[in-house]
Every structure is written in structure tokens, then in C-alpha cells.
Amino acid sequence: MPLVRISIRGGKPPAYRAALREGIYRAMRETFNVPDEDNFMVLTQHDEDELIFSKTYFNIARSDDFVMIQLTVSNTRSLEQKKALFARIVQLLGEKPGVRKEDVFINLVEVGKENWSFGNGIAQYVSD
Amino acid sequence: MPLVRISIRGGKPPAYRAALREGIYRAMRETFNVPDEDNFMVLTQHDEDELIFSKTYFNIARSDDFVMIQLTVSNTRSLEQKKALFARIVQLLGEKPGVRKEDVFINLVEVGKENWSFGNGIAQYVSD
């Protein structure tokens, strides 16, 4: 059910962008119990003056490889699961495509389970 | 009040995109009691590797005509209204521009009525 928006600077090759998507999806599978094949994402690339980030906030030294990730998810996860998701995304993106841990910004937007329709005009999570 | 984000693959003609916008707006009018002229949308077009969707999740066979719709709305609608919105969007987009029902993905983000300003720096829904 997550709807994931990924925002990065332009100029990265397709394999880099694919690794971002795959790492985030795998982290959601492992920590948020996201079902197999539940993968819906928009990845956008931006010029320097369209993607803005602090290079120092929280004493974190961000670089131009900054990755902003906003995930809309159902409101069913615990604090421990959220912490696990954040850590796992950073670990996996660090392995591939090799994003520095300082460069990964994550935000969760939570909604009710009845707020999703995956096709056919049905609210699948609350149908019977 | 809705703020609607529509994401599709590139390559569709302007009339197709207009029909998407008009169908979604009409469905909100009919099921969510959205006022006349309350129409604020961003429609973006994406390359194949920037708009990701499962072709099988929930046993729904999605195609490259996949339409991702995320609507930010006030938190005032019932479950029945949400189900009606989902069904009506799918029905209207099926009629025009002819989107397959399997290809319509919808997500609602709900916010308080005080979270909107339509201009002039005023929170119109909670002003007196």
C-alpha cells in the first residue's frame, strides 16, 4: 500500500535510480510487512534550484546526492517499525547504489486503511 | 478543497489529460460534496522508470496506462463516501478518456479543515 515519492538531483544513470527504488521497496517489505508486489512509486529528478536541502541541519553533512523519500502508508505501524524502516532504508541504499547515510531524508505520511483503492474502484483493505 | 496529484506516463494528448482531470473533479463533486469551482490539481507525466506500479498486486492486471491519483482532502467523509468516490472515478475515467478500471490507483490523505488557505492568507474554512 505505500505510495512512495522519491526526489533526487538529475544526472544519475538508470541503474542508480533502479537501485534506489529496489532498496526502498525491500526495506518496506522487511520492516513494514508490505506484501509482495505492493510497489507504487514516483521518482522525480530535479535541477539544483528545485530540490532544496540543508547541508547542516542536525549536524548532518548532506551532499548533492541527497535523496528525499516521502512514503504515504497506512497508520498501522509501531514506533519500533518506523525506526527499523528508517535504518533499513539507509543500510540498503548504502550498499546499493551507495548513498551516504547522511544523504537519506525520510518522511512518513499516515492514512487510514480505507483510504486506498488499488484498481477497479474498490477500497480493497476494507472490502469483504 | 481537494489538492489532487495525478501521475501518468508521458505521451498522452492534451485531450486525454483534460478528460482525466475533468472526470476526477466531477467524481469529487458528486460523491464528496466538493463545491463548484473547488478544483486544484497537479498532473505530471513520467518516463517508464519514474512511475512504478505493480502489474499484479491484488490480482489486478495493470497496464502502461496506469493512473496514480493522490487526493489531499478534509477529514470529513464517511467510509461510504470514500467507496463512492473510488467507484465513481473509475466509472467516469472508463467512459472518458477510456481508462481501464484496473489502471486506476487512488489514495486519500486527510487533513483538518483548518489546514487550507485558498488565497489572501486566510484559513477560509475556519474563519468568521
Added chain:
Amino acid sequence: MPLVRISIRGGKPPAYRAALREGIYRAMRETFNVPDEDNFMVLTQHDEDELIFSKTYFNIARSDDFVMIQLTVSNTRSLEQKKALFARIVQLLGEKPGVRKEDVFINLVEVGKENWSFGNGIAQYVSD
């Protein structure tokens, strides 16, 4: 902590876009107690048929200089702070780059404090 999405028509010079970003950030600092350097934004430019807005809703005469601002923030602000934010954004953007007050649309999406990671895979606002 805010994640700010700004959507405008294309064609404005870089200084105009910078003034938008700076005015919104300053307004958040002054009314929402946003910390120094807490600045994360995506600004996108759109064709005429990709950014849709009513030219009359709430009897507000919007122009092609319409600015749509959606801010994801922690759910810790009062109604008075929200009203102050809306008013201050409009005032500052009116001063520079000179946006008409009718053209500023603002929406807030609120999330829990535990829903943010600013880097390093940590939920900074709930860590100890």
C-alpha cells in the same frame, strides 16, 4: 522538519523561484518555530494544462502566477499558528518576489514527530 512542495507555472527566472523558497522558509521560522537550517523543499514548474486552479473559488481572482504550496509538518501547531503561517507567507511573498495575495494557495499535511528521519537512518525527534 517541514517538507515543502511548491508548484508553479514555468517561465519564472531563478531569482523569482529563490524568493518564493526564501519567503516560505522565513514564514515557517517566524510562525512555526522551525529551527535554523531546517529547510527541505521541492519546487516544480508546470505547463498550463498540468497545474490546474480555479480562477474564482471563494471569490478569489487567481492569475497565472498562482503558487500552490503543500507543507508536510509535525502535528504540533495551534490554529493560531496556522493562521499566522498563512498570513505571513502571503505577506512575505507579496513583498518579494511580488506574488498577489490572491495567488497563494496553502495546504498543511500533519504527521507525528516520529515520522521524520533527517539522515543516518534515525528518527531524530524521538531519539535519545
